[in-house]
Amino acid sequence: MTELKTETITINMGPQHPSTHGVFRLILTLDGETVVDVEPVVGYLHRNHEKIGEKNNWIQNTPFTDRLDYISPMSNEFAYVLAVEKLAEIEPPERAKYIRIIMVELNRIVNHMIAVGFLLNELGCFFTPMFYCLRWRELVVDLYEMTAGSRMMPNYFWIGGVSADLPEKFLPECKEFVDAVPGFIDELERLLTDNEILQMRCRNVGVLPPDVAVEYGCTGPLLRASGVPYDIRKAEPYSIYDRFDFDIAAGTVGDVLDRYLVRIAEMRQSAKIVEQALRDLPEGETATPKKRKFRPPEGDVYHRIEAPKGELGFYLVSDGSENPYRYKIRAPSFVNLQSLPYMCRGHKIADVVIIIGSIDITMGEVDR
Amino acid sequence: MTAKETFDRLAAKFPQFPLGYLEGKDTAILVKGENLVGLAQHMRDDEEYDYCSSITGVDYPDRFEVVYHLYSTKKEGGPVILKVHAERENPMLPSVVSIWPTANWQEREVWDLMGIRFSGHPNLTRILMWEGFEGHPLRKDFPGSEDEYIFG
Amino acid sequence: MTQEDTVPPELKRNVFIAPVDWIYNLGRAASVWPVMFGVACCAFEMIVTVTSRFDLARFGMEFLRASPRQSELMIVSGTVTKKMAPQVVRLYDQMPEPKYVLAMGACAISGGPFKDGYNVVPGVDKLLPVNVYVPGCPPRPESLLDAILKLHKQIRAETIRTSPWYRKDADREIPVPEYGPRGLVLPKGDKS
Numbered sequence: 001m002t003e004l005k006t007e008t009i010t011i012n013m014g015p016q017h018p019s020t021h022g023v024f025r026l027i028l029t030l031d032g033e034t035v036v037d038v039e040p041v042v043g044y045l046h047r048n049h050e051k052i053g054e055k056n057n058w059i060q061n062t063p064f065t066d067r068l069d070y071i072s073p074m075s076n077e078f079a080y081v082l083a084v085e086k087l088a089e090i091e092p093p094e095r096a097k098y099i100r101i102i103m104v105e106l107n108r109i110v111n112h113m114i115a116v117g118f119l120l121n122e123l124g125c126f127f128t129p130m131f132y133c134l135r136w137r138e139l140v141v142d143l144y145e146m147t148a149g150s151r152m153m154p155n156y157f158w159i160g161g162v163s164a165d166l167p168e169k170f171l172p173e174c175k176e177f178v179d180a181v182p183g184f185i186d187e188l189e190r191l192l193t194d195n196e197i198l199q200m201r202c203r204n205v206g207v208l209p210p211d212v213a214v215e216y217g218c219t220g221p222l223l224r225a226s227g228v229p230y231d232i233r234k235a236e237p238y239s240i241y242d243r244f245d246f247d248i249a250a251g252t253v254g255d256v257l258d259r260y261l262v263r264i265a266e267m268r269q270s271a272k273i274v275e276q277a278l279r280d281l282p283e284g285e286t287a288t289p290k291k292r293k294f295r296p297p298e299g300d301v302y303h304r305i306e307a308p309k310g311e312l313g314f315y316l317v318s319d320g321s322e323n324p325y326r327y328k329i330r331a332p333s334f335v336n337l338q339s340l341p342y343m344c345r346g347h348k349i350a351d352v353v354i355i356i357g358s359i360d361i362t363m364g365e366v367d368r
Numbered sequence: 369m370t371a372k373e374t375f376d377r378l379a380a381k382f383p384q385f386p387l388g389y390l391e392g393k394d395t396a397i398l399v400k401g402e403n404l405v406g407l408a409q410h411m412r413d414d415e416e417y418d419y420c421s422s423i424t425g426v427d428y429p430d431r432f433e434v435v436y437h438l439y440s441t442k443k444e445g446g447p448v449i450l451k452v453h454a455e456r457e458n459p460m461l462p463s464v465v466s467i468w469p470t471a472n473w474q475e476r477e478v479w480d481l482m483g484i485r486f487s488g489h490p491n492l493t494r495i496l497m498w499e500g501f502e503g504h505p506l507r508k509d510f511p512g513s514e515d516e517y518i519f520g
Numbered sequence: 521m522t523q524e525d526t527v528p529p530e531l532k533r534n535v536f537i538a539p540v541d542w543i544y545n546l547g548r549a550a551s552v553w554p555v556m557f558g559v560a561c562c563a564f565e566m567i568v569t570v571t572s573r574f575d576l577a578r579f580g581m582e583f584l585r586a587s588p589r590q591s592e593l594m595i596v597s598g599t600v601t602k603k604m605a606p607q608v609v610r611l612y613d614q615m616p617e618p619k620y621v622l623a624m625g626a627c628a629i630s631g632g633p634f635k636d637g638y639n640v641v642p643g644v645d646k647l648l649p650v651n652v653y654v655p656g657c658p659p660r661p662e663s664l665l666d667a668i669l670k671l672h673k674q675i676r677a678e679t680i681r682t683s684p685w686y687r688k689d690a691d692r693e694i695p696v697p698e699y700g701p702r703g704l705v706l707p708k709g710d711k712s
Contacts (some may be wrong), residue, residue: 017586023560041376041497044603045598045601046496046601046639047599047601048505048637048640051636051637052636052637063633070560070561082657087393116556135571138571151565151660152565171387189618193710197522214419214441214468215418215468222375228441235444300392300394301394302394302437311421313437315422315435315437317426326424330421337473338472360484363589363647497639499545499701500699501701502702513602513639514702515602515636515702515704515705
């Protein structure tokens, strides 16, 4: 019997597709159901953040950072505000520093919960785990709403502090939430982690070896799942992360399941950090006196933080005026997405959506 | 290790490369375009700077500048910042994709938005805008775009 | 001849007489299925509106359809960029009649904070006819629910006699814009 001849076909996926996390397009080359090559096409949500950032003044840019990675707005603000503070040498008050850590770590819990929910969505468990996870997001956005006044786009971090002190009810409600998180994660793990379907679909799918992950510049849970325990919170502690006790979760294989497990472990660590921050929260001012006209000195500065998705950096150039001369965003999703073709080759077409889900991208940040 | 020590060591190691020391909030090393790949190779292989975090193009009145932020996942310290100048007319720099594959999309972005070409790049096409778009939006002299299409 | 004579006595308490428009629109308004098309930030509030806390299923909209061919409402949930515009128009053209567009959030209404951008369409109504506008950045799920109730009101006020999709002469297909060197251009052969 002679071998059957096969021919590759090209399939277009997106930009409107239920599991591409927004407007993201893939050009797939398939041999039967096996993926030969993937070409990601991005830019469908290119909203010109960097150009508009040059027209805005320094203070006006904070609300725009909310809309980069709209699942974790607090982290984006944190990175921008820290970069400007490094440029202008402003030191926020102690209380503000702790409040920022609380907000950012709550954000990490939400982000990972949504990442897990979407991953299950893409495995075919349509929307039920998603609803489960979103219930917990609602609790966090309620906390955001009571402090900042907005559910999704808080614009809470200001240069030199935070915009308002915590309301009276925040502390008990936040404590209640953080105490409940481990229990919820246990429940989630009981439902999902040992589930045979999840194990079979995710084990050894989309393997990313550690050296390749570093070559592609991957950061965040994607890199740590490959077994590289690189976390900027530990490698180059910014703000007051050196005062907290937490562990870095790392995987061994670097497949989709490891990324899921790393996210689960990170949620537990984040809850631990919030607990410590609530315990140590000092009294006092929450912001340095604000100026109407803010002019940082000339110079350029790069500051990066460990956002839920990876390294989020801002490269700012100031010419001493009210507007940034250059406002560049180093977005984790954009860089992490480069590893997608490597991970997809040789897998079935159904695995492509899981691999996208496991990278955890937000198009607002990929395209900026 | 401070940035000054890194600079002194590199300057002693590569007497044939004219390196510049740029002091500021973040201290940077100024490299000539033709020496960039050689220095990058050394940074990755011998100094363990295996992770190129970000590549940024900046449009200054007299020149274009590309900034490389290097970190290491194996050792403490960083960033080492390399700055390369390109001339205003037809800016062209060597690509570092062969050294850090992560540069692929970042260099495409710099080409798309800032209009700096990278020689030796495997696929230097526009990434955020569409093919056939005229101009490079992040340049300071970009005039803005206009549409013919309006739904009536 | 009065009603008394025409309706048999056994049906007197069981028949409900109403205009065709009323009953037809009631059925349509109670089962509007949106297309699952998240553009940007607002898409997240749209997903949240479907969840149990806000429960879109109360209004017969429990399904976000993944295919435009099975849906009649397009919730434009976010910034429409020029690169995305041809796809948005094509999606709209693929939806079967009758179809409605809901512009959700400041970006979809007018370009919002990104209005100045070189790649941003200043409002989706430059591309498509919009039925309901929902302001906010992003709008709260409650305001999306309110907008959907407003859309229901619009649907129930329509009449079959004048609705454009039953008329043979009406061409509701919108020409798909193309990428040009400086922005969007009219499709070729349509330069009238």
